[in-house]
Amino acid sequence: MIETQAKRNIRHLSPQELEAYFQEKGQPRFRAGQVYEWLWSKKARSFSEMTNLSKDLRAELEETFVLPALSVDTSQFSSDGTVKSRFRTADGHLVEGVLIPTEDRQTACVSSQIGCSLSCKFCATGYMGRKRNLDFDEIYDEVALLNQQAEVTYGKKLTNIVFMGMGEPLLNYKNVLAAIERIGAPDGLGMSPRRVTVSTAGVAKMIRQLGDDQVRFKLALSLHAANDKKRSEIMPINDSNNLKALVDALNYFYKQTSGEVTFEYILFDQFNDSLQDADELVKLFRKVPADLVNIIEYNPIDAARFSKPSEDKIRQFMDHLTANKVNARLRRSRGKDIDAACGQLANKA
Incomplete structure (x- = not known):
């Protein structure tokens, strides 16, 4: 044959x-x-x-x-204006991206992998497993199609891109960096890397590599717990990339790039929402040149046992951070009614 x-x-x-x-x-x-x-x-x-x-x-x-190209398989529109699109790859896989409009921004939340191998306990994508990495041109197509949606639906181009969709971007390192380069090219979308944020669950070796490569985009760490015991319980990657390793890697990244670092912290009721948890977060924040902590509302998924804290608990947590001079912002969820919010992406129509 x-x-x-x-x-x-x-x-x-x-x-x-x-x-x-x-x-x-x-x-x-x-x-x-x-x-x-x-x-x-x-x-x-x-x-x-x-x-x-x-x-x-x-x-x-x-x-x-x-000439394989991503196509829009289906789109869902939230009551708050968020648009979730399920894209189909040339080889038949499905992957999701989200357009998040606000008064002054049009943000694309994009995926870097089909599924994810990290199995974070609170994330719907983590229960899918990883099918494969997206190629750089497929990631570019995601952004281009979301930009097209922004122009058609809201009459505005994308202003920001966040790699916070399906997958771990730093486990698809070369394709993510190539996609960002193409997005910023004059014959691409011409978007400055300063308008791009890459979010990682914490791959210390690759955070250091970002520093060595002198990247110019912003970096966010999905933290969600400020001690190793709790973080390992919900994020298995912490067993091989503990907080000390991540702190060292983030400091190295900042030394090499002077790039902005943000912490992402989802609040789970009676798990990481106490004042002691807040105090641990304050101490960790002071070890890293982080400029911001995004406190995120938890969005329920069928597979997980977590729930959202009361508004009073959230306020107390935020007040403790503010009192200790931590620059913290509460990020309200968008697109929950169409399973488009943080942690909900799982190709669920």
């Missing part, structure tokens, strides 16, 4: 690689520029759209390469 070689994804070729391909085929070098423009500036979804190429050349490209 003769094995056929898998076709390459043409969007994975650099301009130089495209030039080399066309030169090998006896085509002028400017063809590479035309094709690259179709792929990124004009966002072509098929070779047949490349109308300034001959039919024969388009057929040859079709025979040699694939």
Whole structure:
């Protein structure tokens, strides 16, 4: 049996690689520029759209390469204006992204993996397991499609991107960084990396790598407990990436980049919402050059036993942080009625 070689994804070729391909085929070098423009500036979804190429050349490209693209499978609209979209990959997987509109922002919450391998006990995605990483061009498609939704629905372009959807971004390191580079490119979306936040459950080695790579986007740590015992109970990754390792890695990241660091902390009733928990958070905050703690409302999921604290408990927790000069902000959930809020993404229509 003769094995056929898998076709390459043409969007994975650099301009130089495209030039080399066309030169090998006896085509002028400017063809590479035309094709690259179709792929990124004009966002072509098929070779047949490349109308300034001959039919024969388009057929040859079709025979040699694939041009897989994400498509919108379905969208749900929340009563608060949030839009959750389920995207379908070329190989049939489903992954979700969310458009979160406010008065002054249009934020895209994007996924980096199909599912997740970290099994955080409060997160619906963690109960799915990981199917595969998203390629950089698939992540880019997510953002481009959410930007299109923002323009159609609200008449505004995206202002911010947060990697807080499905998956652990630092376990798909190269694709996430390549996607952010493409999003910021003039022939991409032209968005400054300062408007991008990457959220991690805490992969110390890769946080250090971010520092070595001198990234310019913002970094958020999904903390959710400020002592190792509690954090390991809800986030198994803490067994191999404990708080000391994370504190050291975050300080290294800041030393290398001077980049902003934010803590994300979901409040769970009678688990991490006491004044002692708040005090532990204060002490940890002082060990890291963090500029902000986002206190997040818990959003219930079917698989987990957690619940949201009372408003009084939340207020007491926030007051303790403020009294101890911690810059803390309470983040109210958006899109809960369509399972689009923090921790709820699980391809549930």
